[in-house]
Amino acid sequence: MNLLNKFSDDHKNVLWKMDCSYSDGIKTTINEIKILAKPGNRCVGIIVYRVETGIVMFCTYKNLKKSNSENIIDLLLDMINYSKGQILI
Numbered sequence: 001m002n003l004l005n006k007f008s009d010d011h012k013n014v015l016w017k018m019d020c021s022y023s024d025g026i027k028t029t030i031n032e033i034k035i036l037a038k039p040g041n042r043c044v045g046i047i048v049y050r051v052e053t054g055i056v057m058f059c060t061y062k063n064l065k066k067s068n069s070e071n072i073i074d075l076l077l078d079m080i081n082y083s084k085g086q087i088l089i
Contacts, residue, residue, distance in 0.1 A: 003076040004033065011083065013038045027052060035061060047075065 004016045015036050022030040029052060035045035045061030049072040056075050059066040064082050066075055 003073070003080065007035075007076070007080050007083070010080070014044075015041075021048065030057065045079075047072070049075075 004018075008014050008016055015038060017034045017036060019032050019034075020029060021032045022028070029050070031049060031051055033045075033047040033049075034043055035047075036042065037044045046058065047056060047061070048058040049056045054072045056066060056070045056072055059070075059075060061079055062082075064079060066078070
């Protein structure tokens with residue numbers, strides 16, 4: 001995901017990890033993105049979204065609160081803008 005790579009490029013002490021949390025093999029796949037702070041790989045954010053629709057089901061990242069019906073691309077853009085100039089520790 002290019003937006004996640006941009007986010008981690010902007011914040012050198014941040015990395016991300018994506019896992020498939022659920023898939024029924026038909027039409028439902030749910031991915032989880034963890035935002036991790038180095039050193040120690042401390043979790044600073046979790047985003048859960050449905051792959052087929054891009055709809056975010058859950059988001060927690062610092063003080064950024066998002067609704068459950070937002071698109072993953074819009075959420076990642078908001079997260080990048082929200083974090084500009086901040087140091088994640």
